[in-house]
Amino acid sequence: MTNVAGCELCDLSVPAVWAGPKFSVIIVEDANYPGFCRVIWRDHVREMSDLSREDRLLVNEAVHQLELAVREVMQPLKVNVASLGNVVPHLHWHVIPRYADDAHFPAPVWAQASRQADEATLAARRALLPQLADAIVRRFNQFQQEEQACPTQPT
């Protein structure tokens, strides 16, 4: 396992909702974006294209499973998916539920905010987080079982 001193994703301080041998899934604590999640690769790898084909397919599938969980529970207007890593160049994917009334819509969450999201609306979305955690655990346990039975096939 590759570990880089001082990398905050090698030394993950946030508790994972689900952790497997190769990646973890977390729900980000972002006051404006309840349901914002990440897939974090365990090893210190910089780019998707630095992974083996097998591992890359695994990450793609993990991001897909997370998108499904976020859609199922958070019912967003749109899902945003991104792997940036400019600040922390340790492979991770953002999966962000977006709504017409959120702080930045339709701009990306990294742009300047265009409004303050309504507090009651945010509270209602935050109330879904235990259900989101359950959906993630359920989907990723199932995913892991399927991977063990029949790994994602490189062609």
Added chain:
Amino acid sequence: MTNVAGCELCDLSVPAVWAGPKFSVIIVEDANYPGFCRVIWRDHVREMSDLSREDRLLVNEAVHQLELAVREVMQPLKVNVASLGNVVPHLHWHVIPRYADDAHFPAPVWAQASRQADEATLAARRALLPQLADAIVRRFNQFQQEEQACPTQPT
């Protein structure tokens, strides 16, 4: 084929560098980001998780091939990959070469700019664009041949 009136990605006005039956690849004209590219799915589909498994694997592979082409020619410090689609909810992926001296680094390109990138540096990167177009065509022709011979396998 699904086509939605008024969708700028259904009615793509930018010439594609490479166009296949299911998606196109374009080089974005962005003065600050030479080498910024997109994979644009042909049908009007909103989310990755609205695709069939076969098509989703195809998109993932296309984004990977584009990342390889961008790394090969543009030699970025980091690659940013994102599917947002809040403004135009027609599936497309951004692949963006990032450098320590670009206008926003380490922030995402959608954040507020932190500097004006050096014009000579940008010009040198722009001079690589014909080579990037060649690399895209070469890689995607090869990818298409391999797909035809042996499609990406759903498990």
